[in-house]
Amino acid sequence: MTLFGAHTGYILAAYGLAALILCAMTVQSLVARAAARRRLAALEREES
Amino acid sequence: MAPPVRRFEFLWSLANPSRFSALARRILPFTAAGCIGLLAYGLYTGLLVAPADYQQGDSMRIMYIHVPSAWLAMAVYGAMSMSALGTLVWRHPLADVAQKAAAPLGAAFTALCLITGSIWGKPTWGTWWEWDARMTSVLVLLLIYLGIIALWRAIEEPGRAARAVAVLTLVGAVNLPIIKFSVDWWNTLHQPASVFRSGGPAIHPSMLEPLLTMALAFLLLFVSLLIVRMQTGLMERRAERLAQLAAGEEAS
Numbered sequence: 193m194t195l196f197g198a199h200t201g202y203i204l205a206a207y208g209l210a211a212l213i214l215c216a217m218t219v220q221s222l223v224a225r226a227a228a229r230r231r232l233a234a235l236e237r238e239e240s
Numbered sequence: 241m242a243p244p245v246r247r248f249e250f251l252w253s254l255a256n257p258s259r260f261s262a263l264a265r266r267i268l269p270f271t272a273a274g275c276i277g278l279l280a281y282g283l284y285t286g287l288l289v290a291p292a293d294y295q296q297g298d299s300m301r302i303m304y305i306h307v308p309s310a311w312l313a314m315a316v317y318g319a320m321s322m323s324a325l326g327t328l329v330w331r332h333p334l335a336d337v338a339q340k341a342a343a344p345l346g347a348a349f350t351a352l353c354l355i356t357g358s359i360w361g362k363p364t365w366g367t368w369w370e371w372d373a374r375m376t377s378v379l380v381l382l383l384i385y386l387g388i389i390a391l392w393r394a395i396e397e398p399g400r401a402a403r404a405v406a407v408l409t410l411v412g413a414v415n416l417p418i419i420k421f422s423v424d425w426w427n428t429l430h431q432p433a434s435v436f437r438s439g440g441p442a443i444h445p446s447m448l449e450p451l452l453t454m455a456l457a458f459l460l461l462f463v464s465l466l467i468v469r470m471q472t473g474l475m476e477r478r479a480e481r482l483a484q485l486a487a488g489e490e491a492s
Contacts, residue, residue: 196298199363203287206302206359210309210352214461217348221468228475235482 257474260334264467271464278457286450293447300447302360307435308455309353312462313381314416316346320388321413324406334470336402337477339409340392341469345462347385354378365429373422374430377415384412398477 196203286304293300320342326335357375358368369375388405395401423432434442441448 196292196301199297199299199301202299202359202363203301206305206356207287209355209359210305213348213352213355217345217465218461221465221472225468225472225475228472228479232475232479232482235479235486238486239482 257334257478261471261474264471268464268467271460271467275457275460275464278453278460282450282453282457286454290447290450291444296364299360299363302356303447304450304454306353306356306360307451308458309349309356310378311455312458313346313350313353313378314419315459316342316349316462317381317385317409317413317416320346320409321416324409327402327406328410336398336406337470337473338466339402339405341466341473343385343388343392345465345469347382347389349458349462350378350382350385354382361429370429372428372430373426374419374428377419377422381412381415381419384408384415388412 282304286301290301290304292298320339323335323339323342326332327339354375357378361370362368388408391405391408392401395404420433422428423430435448435451443451
């Protein structure tokens with residue numbers, strides 16, 4: 193792929209790693225919220 | 241002079257977790273949709289429309305993720321410092337929740353800034369890393385973020401942890417002006433500021449537009465994830481209280 197000439201590898205590496213880090217951050221945040229919601233719902237059920 | 245409660249009335253109105261949660265639920269779809277739209281437009285203009293730099297060639301396109309990451313790394317720390325004041329001075333009940341939620345996001349943006357800067361440095365300077373003032377001070381920022389995250393985990397009692405983290409955050413804030421002015425105070429390999437400088441931006445509008453678009457997209461991503469993580473923190477806090485209540489009832 194020569195879309196960006198000699199710098200293609202650097203650009204793809206930078207954007208690829210950025211996508212990986214930002215996606216990981218997003219997924220981790222959503223998974224943690226879902227887990228907290230489940231735990232809270234279970235405790236509220238027990239309480240009532 | 242108005243009393244603090246009056247001056248920060250909006251922030252105090254959010255002190256009620258259920259009011260904050262209701263507002264967060266309304267805001268989140270807009271920040272998330274705005275982030276996705278701006279990211280798509282910024283990537284399109286940055287990678288395919290904006291011209292290559294006359295000196296650096298196409299490697300300059302790394303700027304569209306490197307610079308927004310650097311801005312966010314510092315802005316998140318600035319916001320955390322305000323939250324630290326909120327914890328120590330105004331004792332706002334959501335300040336520590338916000339600070340705890342923001343720290344991993346700030347660390348991720350700082351790591352992204354260092355990684356993309358290193359990749360950009362190789363074709364531009366001929367090296368992956370140099371111990372110059374800008375790069376070293378940003379690395380110190382990452383270490384401070386990691387220290388803050390570690391301190392949250394090290395102290396069990398949440399109130400004590402919040403106060404200790406707030407103090408560490410305020411001490412670490414001294415690094416922000418060092419990062420900003422490092423390129424002026426010392427001879428660095430890193431270029432001086434080219435957007436936020438006296439005399440206006442030194443970047444051509446065809447490159448400035450995708451840069452600002454990506455910066456806004458990153459800001460909206462941060463706001464969206466901060467809301468999600470604060471919702472998580474509030475639910476965990478409530479769950480902890482319920483678990484303690486249940487344990488107390490069992491004991492009696």
